[in-house]
Amino acid sequence: MATDSAVVEGFGRVSRTAGTVFRYLLLAATLFGLVALTVLLVFVFNDAVQPFTADPGWHLTYFLTLVVPSLAVGGYLFARNRAALRTGLTTIGLLVVSLMFAGGVGMIFVDIVSPIVWFAYVLALAIPTAVVYGVRRAGLDLPFVARVGGAVLLYYLSLFGLPGPVGSLAGVPSVVPGVAGLVQSIPVLPVDWMLLTVAFVLPAAALVGRSARGRAGGRAGLVAGGAALAAAVVAAVAGPFVGVTSVPALVLVVVVGFPTATYVSGVARGPERAGLLVPGVLVGGALAGAVAVEALGFAGPASWVDWQFLTSAHSSTAENAGLYPAIGGSILLMITVAVLSFPLGVGAAVYLEEYAPDNRLTRLIDVNISNLAGVPSVVYGLLGLGVFIRYLGSPTGTVLVGGATLALLILPIVIISSREAIRSVPNDVRQASYGMGATRWQTVKNVVLPRAFPGILTGTILALGRAIGETAPLIMIGAPDVLFSLPTDLSSKVSAMPLQVFAWASLYAGPDFWQKAVPAGVVVLVSALLAMNSVAIALRNKYQQDN
Template identity: 70%
Template sequence: MATDSRVIDGFGQVSQTAGTVFRYLLLFATLAGLIALTVLLLFVANDAIQPLTADPGWHLVFLLTLVVPTLSTVGYLLARARAALSVGVAALGLVVVSTMFAGGIAMILVDIIPPITWAGYVLTFAVPTVALLAARRAVDLPLLAWLPVAAVVYYASLLGIPGPLGSVVGLEQTVPSVAALFSSLSVLPADWLLLVVTFTLPVAAAVGSYVRPAGDRVAAAVGVGGVAVASAAALSSSTVGLTPVPATTLATLVVVPTSGYVCRTVLSRPRDRIGLALPAVVVGGSLLGAVLVRAFEFAGPQSWVDWQFLTSAHSRAAIDAGLYPAIGGSILLMVTVALFSFPLGVGAAVYLEEYAPNSRLARLIDVNISNLAGVPSVVYGLLGLGVFVRYFDQPSGTVLVGGATLALLILPIVIISSREALRSVPDDMRRASYGMGATRWQTVKNVVLPRSFSGILTGTILALGRAIGETAPLIMIGAPDVLFSLPTEFSAKVSAMPLQVFAWASLYATPEFYQRAVPAGVVVLVSVLLAMNSVAIVLRNRYQNEQ
């Protein structure tokens, strides 16, 4: 290398000092921002969780049951089997992230969409879809003839016959919608049973198809086992102090995917099997530690991030304040934003990349999108306020208005990252598809989108992370600072985690709120975002390795 310090006849000596100093200065500068953020996060975590208030015995127990075994497992894997370590970390991450995700879904199923309504929705879309697919097999009609038929069938299923259109001209409702028919049944199965059929079954089927490369029989066992575990969780939920609905949700979203991952790893990568010891040690150590701490009666830390904080609403007293409605609001907003921005963003990216890559319009849209990405978020808030609230005369601060505003905000990011993902699909694959006689739409649907899906998903998750961290647009559209109950429909007022934290710090700026509620809220918000970011990064690494 050129930095070697050597005396060669006729040349002077080259000093290494400047280069070495420069190199370490650069490294320090690279890490400076990360170090600053880590220190700040440690401070805020210390304020929120207060680990020093716990008994020394408590620390000792967890040191022995959790920290020491985990560190030694990691050390062993690091020295002996690096690949196995990444499997272990992935499995552990899967448990953590799926638990957070399941918590959110359980919240929706308990407080926003009860299982009966959910099952009604599923039936509303499943019945006409199955009917239409069967009809298409039986009768051969051109696509243009099918479109109105499909529209009518879905309309009837969703709204009944003749539905709201009929009431305009004064016709009586003769056949109710599928959901109404379903909920009017005199004998309905229990909530958990509905969930197992409409929710666990699809999840188990998806996990089963993921396990399938490792063997058909195992896949079937995982699928059937998943349904059995979810049912068992519902039936035995009262013994652990849960109601059946969250128990079923947790079993469906945590146990089923984790066991699917474990089965596939054990069977298809027998060498890396040992990595699964890591999640086993962590989960087992935590449970053992919890049991021991209870047995010895050691007091844990007086954390502000506790069950009460996560499940109660705002209160004037900082000690009773909680984040529940804001968490629910953030989840609803995220769903709304994803519903708007995913199809629109991917659609725009497909148009720009696949349909009109070199047209003048495409160039105009291209410039326009990169400028939109630089528009400040308050200006998007003004757009929401001026267009959605004032011009379309929507009530201010609702889930719908908030979701639409945030969707417009992240749309440029979704489009840009989706375009990158689409561009990474090799042209040869497109040409092969065209060569087989496929049309443009068939090529997009069967070749381009499936190949670029994980890249698109990564970009969308990162963009959604940005959306749930935004506060300014929500303030501009008039979202309430404080909300005491979960929003239950799209036209209900919504609050969000960052907005609630901002309200605590600005409107209730007392030392109690600064010391308790704000750090606790920050910890919850940042952990959700870090989880989303790491899922996106893992997905991206996967997808770059595939390329």
């Protein structure tokens, strides 16, 4: 008969009962936290969407057209083929998340960055990239300093011209404009959707073709890439006839259609293709329900999260208040944060893991990075206020200052997650690379970073998820509580979704804002966080399957 406890050398008396109690206490604490969070989100969702304000017939219609068929198909797949069910749910998640990202990308091209500006800078980056690639393919034996210096000079001249920003700081006027400036000065240009087709759709179609080529060969890749490009052009031409302008139609096809079609085409040939019944039933049931309630005249829920809320600016009344400028501000801040924090964080992680010696200084740096990851966000706001505004004299509350401050906030997190990803690469592959005569840099570039990149990207996305929900740093740098227009460049004033919700809950405090605008803003913000986290989870799962 087994005893309840035993004496283990080095551990003293070990009790199975104590271990069992501890395990169930941890389980209870976890369940309590999950239940409390779920209850809170349900209350917020109920205030924002108000599902019980709909007619009973509306609920019954969607129950019959959407809920019952979905439960039937889901139950059947759960009993017969759970892998197919996971595939179907993944397809639905991909569709929902890509729709959310399509809204953000469409906002950028419609109201923030004009297609001609995008085309000009894409071309300015493509020309030096082609030159650098051609020099590399030609096999020219150039010193490392010459290669790096030449590449930096080519990119600088193409983007800014001569003397560029360096000359403007010294008061020297521009002598030779860059490629970006030359393109934007052309008096006659194609229409916006044609420019986006070249600078946005064509690279995305090339990625689709590359994915298809990896699965089915070169001819399939050409067909898939050509079909993707043709679908985008058809959408741009036909969009205005169905009430969608050309630019949003292009964005919708590229951001939603391309990844969904690529995933579905890969699944359709495998044993999990039965899972495609799930998105078919969900989408078909939703469309059938919408047609039925429209024909029968049933009123839906009086939701505050509607098209007007997502596309309107702030108002003094909760009924007319919107989140549009704050959504655009959050998107620009996240782009700025990613551009600033990703190369710095990954570079620091590579140096600390692959190059730095194990001495007292590096150990001190390790401790400080770990401590900085736990510093309250308001401290980083004070740092941004002191460094960027007081010392450097930058204007308060701009996109650049806000992005730089939030980049400082998540930089320790990016460094730590990147170091963990690099550390997870087996040391055997490094030794094999060295054994084949590769240098340390070649080993890092061709062996370590490709294997660690999924983990690095996952950690960066999770860090961006933290940054998008921060309010204190933006308050400290003087970001405005509300804006009535979208920021258009790095020097524009910027607000963000959490800052807007904070303003509604404090400066405009009242029953209407507490019960209408604030819950609706929280639902939109949480949805954005979940979308970003779902991308990180998908990358992590794919990385685990590949290894």
